[in-house]
Amino acid sequence: MTDSEKFETLDPENWDEMRSLAHRAVDDALDYIQSARERPVWQPVPPDVAEKLMSPAPDGPSDPADVYEEFLVNIMPYNLHTNHPRFWPWYMGSGTVMGALADFLAAVLNPNVGGINHVAPRVEQQVINWIIGMMGFPENASGLLTSGGSMANFTALAVARNTSAGYDVRHEGVLAAPGPLTAYASTEIHSCNQKAIETLGLGSAGLRHVAVNDDYTIDMDALEKQVAQDREAGMIPFCVIATAGTINTGAIDDMNAIADFCEREKLWFHVDGAIGAVAVLAENVRNLLGGMERADSIALDLHKWMHIPFEAGCVVVRDASAHRESFALVPEYLQREAEGGGMASGSVWFSDYGLQLTRQFRALKVWMSIKEHGLARFGRMIARNVDQAHYLGELIEANSNLELMAPIGLDIVCFRYNPGGLETGQLNELNKTLLVELQEGGVAAPSYTTLHGMYCLRAAISNHRSRFEDFDLMVEEVRKIGAGLASTGTR
Numbered sequence: 001m002t003d004s005e006k007f008e009t010l011d012p013e014n015w016d017e018m019r020s021l022a023h024r025a026v027d028d029a030l031d032y033i034q035s036a037r038e039r040p041v042w043q044p045v046p047p048d049v050a051e052k053l054m055s056p057a058p059d060g061p062s063d064p065a066d067v068y069e070e071f072l073v074n075i076m077p078y079n080l081h082t083n084h085p086r087f088w089p090w091y092m093g094s095g096t097v098m099g100a101l102a103d104f105l106a107a108v109l110n111p112n113v114g115g116i117n118h119v120a121p122r123v124e125q126q127v128i129n130w131i132i133g134m135m136g137f138p139e140n141a142s143g144l145l146t147s148g149g150s151m152a153n154f155t156a157l158a159v160a161r162n163t164s165a166g167y168d169v170r171h172e173g174v175l176a177a178p179g180p181l182t183a184y185a186s187t188e189i190h191s192c193n194q195k196a197i198e199t200l201g202l203g204s205a206g207l208r209h210v211a212v213n214d215d216y217t218i219d220m221d222a223l224e225k226q227v228a229q230d231r232e233a234g235m236i237p238f239c240v241i242a243t244a245g246t247i248n249t250g251a252i253d254d255m256n257a258i259a260d261f262c263e264r265e266k267l268w269f270h271v272d273g274a275i276g277a278v279a280v281l282a283e284n285v286r287n288l289l290g291g292m293e294r295a296d297s298i299a300l301d302l303h304k305w306m307h308i309p310f311e312a313g314c315v316v317v318r319d320a321s322a323h324r325e326s327f328a329l330v331p332e333y334l335q336r337e338a339e340g341g342g343m344a345s346g347s348v349w350f351s352d353y354g355l356q357l358t359r360q361f362r363a364l365k366v367w368m369s370i371k372e373h374g375l376a377r378f379g380r381m382i383a384r385n386v387d388q389a390h391y392l393g394e395l396i397e398a399n400s401n402l403e404l405m406a407p408i409g410l411d412i413v414c415f416r417y418n419p420g421g422l423e424t425g426q427l428n429e430l431n432k433t434l435l436v437e438l439q440e441g442g443v444a445a446p447s448y449t450t451l452h453g454m455y456c457l458r459a460a461i462s463n464h465r466s467r468f469e470d471f472d473l474m475v476e477e478v479r480k481i482g483a484g485l486a487s488t489g490t491r
């Protein structure tokens with residue numbers, strides 16, 4: 001073995017050069033975020049770049065500066081610019097500078113937050129305590145930071161299933177159930193919940209999709225009937241999933257009505273609050289969430305309306321021991337020691353509260369962002385997005401060629417261009433083409449959904465950089481493209 005082989009590591013060969021590269025990267029990163037408004041909201045990946053991204057892994061090393069250069073040229077420009085002030089497709093947060101810095105620092109520290117006695121689990125516990133407080137849950141509730149809403153919902157539904165089944169599901173499995181365990185939610189439920197129910201062994205038939213009212217909230221009479229009918233048929237209802245902010249229209253189910261119903265029927269009350277749970281911070285919509293604090297569990301996203309860089313979600317569970325009993329499994333090599341027992345004595349082992357053992361330090365970006373801004377500012381950002389959604393609604397209503405397609409729930413606006421005289425099929429085609437032209441033009445990026453067979457443009461306004469005039473710009477652009485399409489008969 002040569003000397004250079006003996007001392008080879010993955011550390012920089014030249015620390016000074018790496019240091020100046022790191023400084024450059026920070027400057028470029030801040031420039032990128034600061035100038036978000038000046039670039040197109042979207043740019044497709046050009047074929048030559050796509051081609052480069054199919055080359056095989058290199059066997060030998062490259063100069064770090066060259067690797068960075070490739071990032072600047074081939075990756076950065078074609079990013080999904082969630083930081084752009086007119087980025088309103090699907091439903092995502094827009095990131096924060098401190099959050100990005102914290103993610104860098106978390107990677108530098110590189111702790112494993114599955115457990116063990118060190119500072120990071122305490123940071124995560126503090127963040128969870130803050131969220132438990134925000135949700136109005138009791139102090140002894142438990143929680144876990146997750147990759148996002150999907151894993152938060154999965155985790156909660158696993159606890160719901162195990163706790164409500166009435167026997168030891170972990171040991172005996174779902175086959176031992178006296179009947180099919182069944183959960184209930186509205187037809188507007190997010191697909192991740194169905195994936196969770198399927199993965200929990202209950203089958204997609206284990207999730208009942210209950211009809212909604214005109215405002216897209218769950219129809220309580222229909223829910224009641226379905227549960228009664230299913231009990232009659234020998235099924236075992238165990239859980240109702242309420243949605244606080246549906247993905248299509250931002251509708252909020254009647255939390256108190258569902259809480260009452262679950263109490264009466266002895267069902268687990270879970271809230272999918274991926275979008276709307278954090279709106280408890282906003283004065284103008286907080287009251288819509290009344291009753292959510294009565295839930296058995298809440299799943300929420302921090303990388304949506306709290307703008308923490310991806311990925312960050314959270315689940316909170318009222319009954320901490322039910323939570324732990326669903327996931328704790330402690331082999332010899334993970335046995336715990338009492339306080340003072342060295343590294344193995346950590347008080348919180350988050351690996352007992354979810355599927356993951358090794359866990360990243362995602363709490364740091366949440367902790368640093370909340371410290372930097374304070375909860376009140378997050379609340380103001382949320383409240384302003386709600387106001388902006390209604391402002392966009394007014395612009396749409398004031399324009400005879402635009403049509404509002406659903407009541408505005410929280411910050412989601414569904415609309416379409418309708419010049420009159422066209423059938424649904426033609427309108428759908430026109431609006432599909434319109435959306436592609438709008439996105440390719442790079443001015444603004446809403447996405448789409450279909451409501452009662454009608455294709456709509458859908459603006460999900462979860463963005464702390466949007467200004468009111470940004471919506472004027474989008475409406476102007478939609479009208480321009482729409483008029484062009486209507487006049488050429490392109491549909």
Ligand SMILES: *Cc1c(COP(=O)(O)O)cnc(C)c1O
Pocket residue numbers: 091147148149150151153190192243245246247272273274275301313
């Ligand atoms: C986004 C979303 C989810 C899924 O959350 P991820 O963070 O994407 O995993 C679940 N439910 C609702 C209502 C959502 O909007």
